[in-house]
Amino acid sequence: MTTSTTYLRIEHLRKSFGSFTALDDITLEVQEGEFICFLGPSGCGKTTLLRAIAGLEQQEEGGIVQAGRDISVLPPQQRDFGIVFQSYALFPNLNVNENIAYGLANVKMPRREREARVQALLEQIHLPDIGHKFPGQLSGGQQQRVALARALATEPGLLLLDEPLSALDARVRLHLRNEICSLQRKLGITTIMVTHDQDEALTMADRIVVMDHGRIAQVGTPEEIYQQPATEFVARFVGSMNLLPARVLDRHALMLGRKEVQTPIPMPDCADGTLGFRPESVTLHETPWGIDREQHLMMPAKLEQAQFMGAFVRLTMHLDDEVPLLQVDVPVEQHATLVHSPGQPLWLAVHQSALKFYPADTRECMR
Numbered sequence: 001m002t003t004s005t006t007y008l009r010i011e012h013l014r015k016s017f018g019s020f021t022a023l024d025d026i027t028l029e030v031q032e033g034e035f036i037c038f039l040g041p042s043g044c045g046k047t048t049l050l051r052a053i054a055g056l057e058q059q060e061e062g063g064i065v066q067a068g069r070d071i072s073v074l075p076p077q078q079r080d081f082g083i084v085f086q087s088y089a090l091f092p093n094l095n096v097n098e099n100i101a102y103g104l105a106n107v108k109m110p111r112r113e114r115e116a117r118v119q120a121l122l123e124q125i126h127l128p129d130i131g132h133k134f135p136g137q138l139s140g141g142q143q144q145r146v147a148l149a150r151a152l153a154t155e156p157g158l159l160l161l162d163e164p165l166s167a168l169d170a171r172v173r174l175h176l177r178n179e180i181c182s183l184q185r186k187l188g189i190t191t192i193m194v195t196h197d198q199d200e201a202l203t204m205a206d207r208i209v210v211m212d213h214g215r216i217a218q219v220g221t222p223e224e225i226y227q228q229p230a231t232e233f234v235a236r237f238v239g240s241m242n243l244l245p246a247r248v249l250d251r252h253a254l255m256l257g258r259k260e261v262q263t264p265i266p267m268p269d270c271a272d273g274t275l276g277f278r279p280e281s282v283t284l285h286e287t288p289w290g291i292d293r294e295q296h297l298m299m300p301a302k303l304e305q306a307q308f309m310g311a312f313v314r315l316t317m318h319l320d321d322e323v324p325l326l327q328v329d330v331p332v333e334q335h336a337t338l339v340h341s342p343g344q345p346l347w348l349a350v351h352q353s354a355l356k357f358y359p360a361d362t363r364e365c366m367r
């Protein structure tokens with residue numbers, strides 16, 4: 001059994017810009033060696049939180065403890081981190097060796113040792129031969145790898161990554177995603193990355209911190225965040241969940257637009273809310289007769305369009321004029337045998353284990 005040690009503890013952090021609250025009572029623990037992603041829409045406070053950890057923003061309230069040391073009011077140079085920004089931020093007039101060694105400027109180290117450290121870092125980022133090149137001679141992806149090497153030069157205890165991949169094109173981004181992950185695992189360095197890209201967070205993080213308006217909406221593993229979104233906000237932001245406004249009729253019946261459906265999960269005692277389920281949780285049927293009503297929510301719908309996505313087919317289905325169109329992902333073979341043409345009536349079934357309900361008053365998942 002592995003035991004985890006808390007490496008970074010953030011307690012009741014608050015930060016405002018004028019009358020605007022950017023961080024509102026943030027409390028979070030990060031374990032040693034963990035890869036954490038701060039995920040959320042633009043303006044939710046994720047960069048401000050990262051900058052507060054680095055000492056680049058000073059919070060008004062709350063504290064930060066790193067490796068048992070209270071760093072709450074220390075200036076950045078007295079904290080122990082390496083940082084990579086979205087815009088590479090390499091010095092254009094220094095070559096790659098000098099850029100990486102810059103991180104070691106304040107570290108007393110014999111020249112040979114310094115050169116060996118820089119060369120070892122170049123090898124770790126798989127660019128052993130570019131030490132004498134200047135940033136302007138490198139691609140965006142190469143520059144970002146050099147920025148990563150520079151951030152790691154002092155062997156810091158904490159690596160902070162502020163949207164490091166967003167300036168890169170899609171192919172390079174995917175490649176660098178894997179490289180950052182394998183380097184992080186190899187070094188075992190506690191890492192926090194800011195991103196607004198849910199795919200990045202889901203594929204890279206050990207745990208994701210979803211933020212909304214300066215607050216933490218949910219903390220969990222990628223699986224937890226995807227499968228059990230705790231609030232309607234998280235459900236909307238992560239993945240492409242179908243979210244339908246619903247009126248509660250009784251414990252086992254809902255109105256979706258003008259359609260009444262029976263629910264296999266008991267409804268709370270409230271007037272209305274939002275019903276949620278993922279496109280891949282829906283099964284398609286020509287008739288309702290074979291579907292287990294005790295276990296499934298069933299809806300009649302009409303096909304609007306089908307898009308071939310390679311591994312599956314994404315159907316857009318019309319349930320009712322008063323609710324949004326539904327997305328349903330079906331295996332290619334099922335599409336071939338069952339789906340014929342736009343306007344076709346089909347039955348949708350969602351197993352009770354895949355259903356979420358967010359009452360309108362709390363917006364918090366009731367199961």
Ligand code: ATP
Nearest residue numbers: 017022040041042043044045046047048049194196
């Ligand atoms: P983005 O992905 O757009 O950077 P974010 O989640 O990282 O979003 P932050 O950069 O942390 O958001 O900013 C949170 C809020 O605080 C935003 O509304 C932003 O305008 C505001 N803000 C950030 N820095 C300052 C500042 N120095 N002065 C005033 N407002 C600021």
